[in-house]
Amino acid sequence: MDSILIKNIRAVDTKNDSITDVLIENGKISRVDVNIDVKADRVIDGTNLVLMPSIFDMHVHFRDPGLTYKEDIITGCNSALAGGVTGVLAMPNTKPPCDSPETIRYIIDKARDTGVEVYPVGCITNGMNGDGLCDYNALKKAGCICISDDGRPVENAEMMRQALEKSNENGLLVASHCEDLSIINGGIMNKGEVSEKLRVKGMDRASEDYITAREIILASSVNARIHICHVSTEGSTAIIRFAKSRGIKVTCETAPHYFMLTEELLNKRDADYRMNPPLRTSGDVKAIIEGIKDGTIDCIITDHAPHAQEEKADFEKAPNGVVGLETSLGATLTALYHTGEITLQKVVELMCVNPRKILGLDIPEIAEGKTADLIIADINRKWVVNPDELHSKSHNTVFKGMTLIGKNLMTISKGVVRYENM
Numbered sequence: 001m002d003s004i005l006i007k008n009i010r011a012v013d014t015k016n017d018s019i020t021d022v023l024i025e026n027g028k029i030s031r032v033d034v035n036i037d038v039k040a041d042r043v044i045d046g047t048n049l050v051l052m053p054s055i056f057d058m059h060v061h062f063r064d065p066g067l068t069y070k071e072d073i074i075t076g077c078n079s080a081l082a083g084g085v086t087g088v089l090a091m092p093n094t095k096p097p098c099d100s101p102e103t104i105r106y107i108i109d110k111a112r113d114t115g116v117e118v119y120p121v122g123c124i125t126n127g128m129n130g131d132g133l134c135d136y137n138a139l140k141k142a143g144c145i146c147i148s149d150d151g152r153p154v155e156n157a158e159m160m161r162q163a164l165e166k167s168n169e170n171g172l173l174v175a176s177h178c179e180d181l182s183i184i185n186g187g188i189m190n191k192g193e194v195s196e197k198l199r200v201k202g203m204d205r206a207s208e209d210y211i212t213a214r215e216i217i218l219a220s221s222v223n224a225r226i227h228i229c230h231v232s233t234e235g236s237t238a239i240i241r242f243a244k245s246r247g248i249k250v251t252c253e254t255a256p257h258y259f260m261l262t263e264e265l266l267n268k269r270d271a272d273y274r275m276n277p278p279l280r281t282s283g284d285v286k287a288i289i290e291g292i293k294d295g296t297i298d299c300i301i302t303d304h305a306p307h308a309q310e311e312k313a314d315f316e317k318a319p320n321g322v323v324g325l326e327t328s329l330g331a332t333l334t335a336l337y338h339t340g341e342i343t344l345q346k347v348v349e350l351m352c353v354n355p356r357k358i359l360g361l362d363i364p365e366i367a368e369g370k371t372a373d374l375i376i377a378d379i380n381r382k383w384v385v386n387p388d389e390l391h392s393k394s395h396n397t398v399f400k401g402m403t404l405i406g407k408n409l410m411t412i413s414k415g416v417v418r419y420e421n422m
Helices: 073-082 101-111 136-142 157-170 193-198 206-221 234-245 256-260 263-268 282-293 328-337 344-359
Strands: 004-012 017-025 028-033 042-045 050-053 055-060 085-090 117-120 173-176 226-228 250-254 374-384 403-413 416-420
Touching: 004 344, 050 344, 055 073, 055 328, 055 344, 073 085, 073 101, 073 117, 073 403, 073 416, 085 344, 085 403, 101 117, 101 136, 136 157, 157 173, 157 206, 173 206, 193 263, 206 226, 206 234, 234 250, 234 282, 250 282, 250 344, 256 282, 256 328, 282 328, 328 344, 328 374, 328 403
Parallel strands: 004 042, 004 050, 055 085, 085 117, 173 226, 226 250
Antiparallel strands: 004 017, 017 028, 050 374, 374 403, 403 416
16 A cells, blocks of 8 residues: 655644644554655645545435436445545435345445445335334344435334334434425425425425424434434524534534525526425525534535436426535535635534544544545635536536535545545
8 A cells, every 4th residue: 555645734623723744654644743754655745735534424325226327336436535525324215225234235345445435324114115114233233324214204203203212222323304295295496485486386394394393302202312314494403403402412414505505596497406405595594504603513414316317307397306425525615614604624523523423433533543534625726516527427416507616636545545636
């Protein structure tokens, strides 16, 4: 394994922010110091660049098995590496759904040599259809660390309560897609002025807020952990903030489009701006940013959800979802760091540290003896998002044509350069 010496770089983690040299040997960070003078197989000039721990995205859809015309594990991992991501939670709404040890092992085995640690999320219920709980002990033994029926909610509250109760026994994190299907009732975008103008059925925010509250109440009743997926509303943010103040074991995530964009984009009648939960209002965007700043929202994810171009062609009939692995760092830096809302160390906390902490994984640091899972970024580089240049099989990005500030240039996974665009 080649040694790498990175010179004169701004190294940023949650504990330090300083100009230094970093030596990587045998997959580990062996030295962090100024003016390191040793021979290395590769020397990188880090002047005006930033070294950070690699990103962990705890909410992606890799569509493998069964829907690989949209994405597969290999192309998903290539997209992840381009975005500076070396670890992901892969959601279970595959075909078949990820409800068996065999599917868990298939995903882990296929991802083994990619440079990305792919953790398959097991289903809460058999087939994700609410028909009984899965065998969680078998899923965990196969390598599962989290369970969810993401893509749809667990409709039966008692079944969800039982899953949460069992999580205290098996240690699996329960993650919830907070949506009441009876309230949604076929809606395809946020219910409000724009949906009325376009004369399409909207998704009432009560759907998300109600199930968020339900999950928190259920988790509290059995003293279990609950993770709320893709928070998008002012109401659910307030509910989570209150629950945290009461000591309830709730964590949550949001995605860049929820703190950058609004429902106004749907006036274009372009299905690339449709996802679930949908883009909301400027008031929701402001509430999400405040939730990030005050610690209510724990981490930033992408909900990377690839769909084929032909599937997205019809605005009203297209499936929901957008890709995001290659734009998440740039979008977050653009909307939150370059606007002065949060520090670069807070970016590291939200994207690199907290997801791993929530999942019980090793916490990354730029420190001697730590695994060399790192990225080198130019946080000031301006670039225009071109869907055709993405590494994913699908190009349904909500940021198409936008100028972002900040780009990953190199991804190092366990001491090996897996992506480079210096």
